[in-house]
Structure formats: C-alpha cells, structure tokens
Amino acid sequence: EAGVTQFPSHSVIEKGQTVTLRCDPISGHDNLYWYRRVMGKEIKFLLHFVKESKQDESGMPNNRFLAERTGGTYSTLKVQPAELEDSGVYFCASSQESDGLNTEAFFGQGTRLTVV
Amino acid sequence: AQKITQTQPGMFVQEKEAVTLDCTYDTSDPSYGLFWYKQPSSGEMIFLIYQGSYDQQNATEGRYSLNFQKARKSANLVISASQLGDSAMYFCAMREGWNFNKFYFGSGTKLNVKP
Numbered sequence: 256e257a258g259v260t261q262f263p264s265h266s267v268i269e270k271g272q273t274v275t276l277r278c279d280p281i282s283g284h285d286n287l288y289w290y291r292r293v294m295g296k297e298i299k300f301l302l303h304f305v306k307e308s309k310q311d312e313s314g315m316p317n318n319r320f321l322a323e324r325t326g327g328t329y330s331t332l333k334v335q336p337a338e339l340e341d342s343g344v345y346f347c348a349s350s351q352e353s354d355g356l357n358t359e360a361f362f363g364q365g366t367r368l369t370v371v
Numbered sequence: 372a373q374k375i376t377q378t379q380p381g382m383f384v385q386e387k388e389a390v391t392l393d394c395t396y397d398t399s400d401p402s403y404g405l406f407w408y409k410q411p412s413s414g415e416m417i418f419l420i421y422q423g424s425y426d427q428q429n430a431t432e433g434r435y436s437l438n439f440q441k442a443r444k445s446a447n448l449v450i451s452a453s454q455l456g457d458s459a460m461y462f463c464a465m466r467e468g469w470n471f472n473k474f475y476f477g478s479g480t481k482l483n484v485k486p
Contacts, residue, residue: 258415264414286472288472288474290474290476292476295478296478297373297375297475297476297477297478297479298462298464298474298476298479299476300473300474300475303472303473310472311470311472311473314473344414346416348416348474355471356402356403356404356423356466356468356471357404357421357423358471359418359421360418360474361418362408362415362416363415363416364413364414364415365414365415365416
C-alpha cells in the first residue's frame, strides 16, 4: 500500500510568487495534518483536516497560507505571496479515523520549499 | 514555553555500541503520549516507538527502548547495538490528551554512526 506522498519534493521560488504543495494521504485515512520545519527548528503543527473539514487551523502562520482538502482525499497547501521566512520543509501526515493518543501518524517525505 | 526539548543537536556513536538520545517534555495534562520518529536522508518520517503517560513499563521495540522517567519528564530513546543505517535525524514528539490531534516536536538530534 502506498504511503503518504507529497509533491513536489523540492521547490525554489522567488519572493512574491505563489506555490502550491500537494499531499496524498494513505487511502482511507480521514485525518490529514500539515506540519512545517523551519531550518534547525522544531517541526510545528499547521493544521488538521478530518475528511474535508478543517478541525484545527490554529498553527497557520497568516492568511498567506491556504489549505484545502476537497472531497476529503488529497490536500493542497498554497502560499501566496511567498515570503523569505516561509522557507522550510513542509510535512504532511495522515492517520486513521480512530484517532487517539497512541494512534500512529504516517508522514510523507516532505516538500522542501526555498524562497529566494 | 517549549513543549519538547532535545538538547543534543548532533551525536556520534561507534557501530555496535549503544546510544541515548535525550528528550524532555513539558505538559500539565496527566494524559499524554510520547513518540520517537526517525528521519533518514531520504526525508520520510518513520515511527519508532510510543510511550503512554499511564504505561507502567518502558516501551521497547526491537533495538529501540524508551527510558521513561515521569517525575523528571524525560523520555530518552536508547538504541542498542548501533548500525550504520541508524544514521539519521531523530525527533521526539508528544501528544496531549485534551487535544490529541497535535504533535509537538523537538528540534531533532542528528545521529551519526561511525564504522
């Protein structure tokens, strides 16, 4: 079975441009999460979807970030316009419906975004 | 305040020796879960081991064990008999019972296993 896949693996864009990151969760996983790691820092929570609904978006840095999950399958994270401080690795994770403390979240390989 | 603290940015260990990666956490929730993830150079995050706050015994998974000291709020990862393939970034993470949708991660420890 395919794991969580993210596209692209790397993206280099200029400040002010728009970038869209995509995440395909494991089939059947209702929970989808976005996380971000800025260089050398901890991985930080951005938001959580349950199916197509945003359950918690308290980690989204500002309104330049827009996440969607139409149809409850794949998700996109758009940054518009991108700023230098948006550079980092964006991780997507998914988990099954019975989400509890010990439910494992499966992570993708991440998208490395560099804004120049 | 930082929820998860990993104080070792980088560690070296000789192949076949054991190594301990430190992790301390901060929470007032009596119900929480602690995780360790491995991130090799390929980028994916691989789940290694889980410890629940009410678990009486330390978690073990093969060569991985978690040294859980609740009073000290520490959850150190012990890797026994290190292998070259263990070279990777290691992240400690926590979920709290009141909002278990969120993982809180540390900044990671880069482990290098020397032949």
